[in-house]
Amino acid sequence: MADADHKKLATEAAGTTKERRITDARVVVTSPGRNFVTVIIETEGGVTGIGDATLNGRELAVASYLVEHVIPALIGRDAAQIEDIWQYLYRGAYWRRGPVTMSAIAAIDVALWDIKAKMAGMPLYQLLGGRSREGVLVYGHANGGDIEETVDAVGRYIDMGYKAIRAQSGVPGIKDAYGVGRGTMYYEPADNSLPSVTGWDTRKALNYVPRLFDKLRLTYGFDHHLLHDGHHRYTPQEAANLGKMLEPYQLFWLEDATPAENQEVFRLIRQHTVTPLAVGEVFNTIWDCKDLIEEQLIDYIRATLVHAGGITHLRRIADLASLYQIRTGCHGATDLSPASMGAALHFDTWVPNFGIQEYMRHSDATDEVFPHDYHFADGYLHCGETPGHGVTIDEALAKKYPYDPKQLPVARLADGTMWNW
Numbered sequence: 393m394a395d396a397d398h399k400k401l402a403t404e405a406a407g408t409t410k411e412r413r414i415t416d417a418r419v420v421v422t423s424p425g426r427n428f429v430t431v432i433i434e435t436e437g438g439v440t441g442i443g444d445a446t447l448n449g450r451e452l453a454v455a456s457y458l459v460e461h462v463i464p465a466l467i468g469r470d471a472a473q474i475e476d477i478w479q480y481l482y483r484g485a486y487w488r489r490g491p492v493t494m495s496a497i498a499a500i501d502v503a504l505w506d507i508k509a510k511m512a513g514m515p516l517y518q519l520l521g522g523r524s525r526e527g528v529l530v531y532g533h534a535n536g537g538d539i540e541e542t543v544d545a546v547g548r549y550i551d552m553g554y555k556a557i558r559a560q561s562g563v564p565g566i567k568d569a570y571g572v573g574r575g576t577m578y579y580e581p582a583d584n585s586l587p588s589v590t591g592w593d594t595r596k597a598l599n600y601v602p603r604l605f606d607k608l609r610l611t612y613g614f615d616h617h618l619l620h621d622g623h624h625r626y627t628p629q630e631a632a633n634l635g636k637m638l639e640p641y642q643l644f645w646l647e648d649a650t651p652a653e654n655q656e657v658f659r660l661i662r663q664h665t666v667t668p669l670a671v672g673e674v675f676n677t678i679w680d681c682k683d684l685i686e687e688q689l690i691d692y693i694r695a696t697l698v699h700a701g702g703i704t705h706l707r708r709i710a711d712l713a714s715l716y717q718i719r720t721g722c723h724g725a726t727d728l729s730p731a732s733m734g735a736a737l738h739f740d741t742w743v744p745n746f747g748i749q750e751y752m753r754h755s756d757a758t759d760e761v762f763p764h765d766y767h768f769a770d771g772y773l774h775c776g777e778t779p780g781h782g783v784t785i786d787e788a789l790a791k792k793y794p795y796d797p798k799q800l801p802v803a804r805l806a807d808g809t810m811w812n813w
């Protein structure tokens with residue numbers, strides 16, 4: 393059967409409805425402080441939906457994938473057939489997986505869920521199965537040039553009401569150690585049109601990081617959740633060592649202690665430490681975390697809507713994780729747009745095995761381009777009750793912030809060897 397016939401049959405079977413026909417889809421690239429790629433889908437009935445397609449430092453690859461290869465095949469389809477469209481884009485590409493493909497699919501998927509929820513007149517979490525919790529526990533990013541500054545920064549987050557805080561510090565002798573922001577609230581590592589070069593030294597970090605957490609627990613006690621991101625820097629053995637040294641400080645998690653392309657290396661870390669482990673912000677499908685989950689090598693899965701195929705795919709990952717009591721801890725850095733955050737909060741409000749949500753605040757300019765109805769109160773984010781995912785885009789304002797090429801840094805060891813940033 394020709395695809396056009398399939399479209400027609402499926403539409404007739406569903407009893408539709410011209411209203412649900414996709415009439416237009418477009419991509420907006422805007423840079424209100426940092427770059428965001430947004431998909432907007434329109435239907436014949438006038439309902440529109442938006443989805444985030446931002447892949448930090450590689451934005452135009454996804455924009456072009458959408459414009460050249462995805463959008464032309466969407467026009468005329470029934471916007472209600474989210475699953476079929478997902479399968480069509482995933483299987484239909486032949487070249488499965490990968491961050492560019494999966495971010496493009498995710499953006500379409502989230503925009504379609506936005507449309508479906510608007511058409512149903514419901515906030516998105518209701519379509520997923522309803523509310524499982526009152527609010528979404530979030531963690532903020534505290535950082536400083538040294539231990540003292542980071543301890544002060546954590547205190548500021550505690551004063552703002554945060555119950556969970558990620559702590560990163562500069563390390564003496566390491567040039568631009570990962571995670572140290574330039575301002576107090578907004579962190580943007582993609583700072584240059586060509587990657588800037590930062591340094592790394594595992595010995596120095598292993599000497600310093602445990603002292604940071606020692607000072608934090610001495611200063612603030614054990615009431616707050618503390619988190620730390622290894623940002624793929626350690627070997628499995630070094631990661632095990634760090635996890636062990638951090639045990640007295642009872643972290644909520646140690647994140648990305650070592651790169652996870654080879655999932656089995658986590659067996660070694662697991663054998664040596666009970667510090668909870670979180671992995672997955674760079675994953676894009678269930679296949680990236682299948683072994684980590686099935687072998688219970690991690691405690692939190694950090695895959696996100698925007699990079700892991702949208703709601704349709706992320707809920708499959710969450711369901712697999714739930715079999716092993718592994719909980720979600722979705723990536724939520726500022727390079728994910730408010731459209732990602734809004735949709736993630738609906739997902740988090742529903743998902744039974746929710747753990748925590750990362751929350752880095754967007755700049756005022758970003759918030760103005762993406763009006764939204766979620767809000768922070770007392771350490772939790774709350775999604776709104778507006779039908780859909782509650783985030784829109786002001787396209788006129790977006791035009792005032794043209795694309796501004798920026799890439800993530802790279803890291804090198806003291807002798808010049810390339811390392812993992």
Ligand code: GCO
Binds near residue numbers: 581673726
């Ligand atoms: C985090 C992340 C981010 C990434 C960024 C890359 O845990 O928040 O590691 O800060 O570095 O999303 O674009």
Ligand code: MG
Binds near residue numbers: 621623648673
């Ligand atoms: Mg991280």
